Amino acid sequence: MRSWIRQATHPLITALVVALAGAEARAAGSVVRIEGDATTGYRLLRDGTPFRIRGAAGIDHLDVLAACGGNAIRTWDAESAGREADGESLLDRARRLGIAVTIGLWLGHERHGFRYDDPVQLQRQRQDVEAAIRRYKDHPALLCWGLGNEMEGPTSNGADERIWREVNHLAERIKAIDPNHPVMTVVANVNDDKVAAVVRHAPAVDILGINAYAGAGGVGEAAARMGWKKPYCVTEYGLPGPWETAQTDWKAPIEPSSRQKAATYATTTSDILADEKRCLGSYAFLWGSKQEATASWFGMFLPTGEKTITVDAVTKAWTNAWPANRAPVLEETDVPLAGKTVAADTQITAVARYRDPEGRPLAYAWEVRRESDDRKEGGDRERQPDAVEGCIVESAADGRVVVRTPRQPGGYRLFVTVRDGEGSGCMDNWPFAVAP
């Protein structure tokens, strides 16, 4: 129920408002079409107006997104669309800020126990999907339906026809209930077998959503080469994942620096959007923060909510302008323990110096954490390792820190978090190991 309906307290007024709400919602519900063909190219028409997705994958910080020139978000499940904050649902907040929403419809993953040959589970899933369609189809913020997310599995070849036949069945049901919004299914990158399976078994799908990290800029061309003739959208992109980068000797993935991240986000955003013929737009991942290998790998925001330089980078790519308040920029590093195995209980001095583009003073916070031992696949939730007490001997406002290495052998990371006090920040880390 929308928040403004709940404000009506008199029963008669409530009844009237509720009665009118349905009509108003139907009248105001968006109509989104795909125009064009494989030869001339495709574009989205939202209520008759061309719409290119400058999107973020995430459901928080929508005000920042709007201020940065973004115009769309995607969720991974329908429950998020109705999630309320400050008395306002996500969809209502998005509408107020001029942001269109691809509502995700979560489909089961077999690695989580779902079975695509279990009629009972399939029936329950179908009911859930249809209920979500009926609940949200008339909301004016709705852009399209995101039917599933990587349900073929992050490491499979994606050719399991049971999954794509079910996707097709659901896509047909969605269109029967809601003819006004396209249906997109989202896969974990593309390969020949996967694209062939979707083409063959899920013809009711309108848009292929592709989650891609390293090489995201060329993924549309790859999909076309593999036989995908319809439009596509890059539904998650960002840095090369921890599974794609170099590792230390003790198998700790080496995270790009915040500065490297900025360059990657900016150029990848531009590269994706350069395909104006088949690409309907993209969603930068992750418009928020999460622990995945580290607390900073994919998050475009600090865990405490400050935007980072990656937000500035996509803003630059979207608008050709920097945001009003930019995040700190890494200027200099000298971290002798980075990538090394060092002795236990030893003091080492390191430097990571940042510059605030607006000249504000920066606050540095250092900590040492154990290397994560809770690594998952497919973006599944991971636990953040605890900070190790007593490792930061002293730190200075110029970015210098004295670290005492832990006494226990094993893999660790030195983290620095830098904040400007005005809503922007940065986080970098360097893996190191303590010798037995």
Place this chain on the structure above:
Amino acid sequence: MPASSICSWLCVVTAGAALVAVAAAPDYGDHSSATLTKKAWEALAAGDGDLVLAYTGKCRELYEAEAKKQQAALTDFAPAEKAHDSWALNDVGTCLFIVGQLQERQGSPREAIAAYRTLADELKFSQCWDTKGWFWKPAEAAAGRIKELEFDAKLD
């Protein structure tokens, strides 16, 4: 299989730890492009910038003319089954990519861009075998690095 095969394309996305100067004389082995490229990768991994420049320089000196001939004979990337026919193109192109990586690690973005641009402009159909089982395209990776380095310059 050419020496460029020892590279995983992961090298594209990794700018590793600071280089450590190690004094060692270059050993060009059989002087083949494969050997020189293999040794250049190894020197890069070991952080020996002088050896990287020695091996990549020798590879270019001996094989760049042939590489350009092979490039001129192509109108597109060779299919996988014929990619190894362009051995000089592949190895010299890979060496230019290695030079770009070295210059990045040494904090010389202009020199890195110069190496990448030569690769992207003059040897764009070079390919490098990834031990994971496919060819990657050094010139495309170089073009990506150029964009990122040019963006990085805007941060200053």
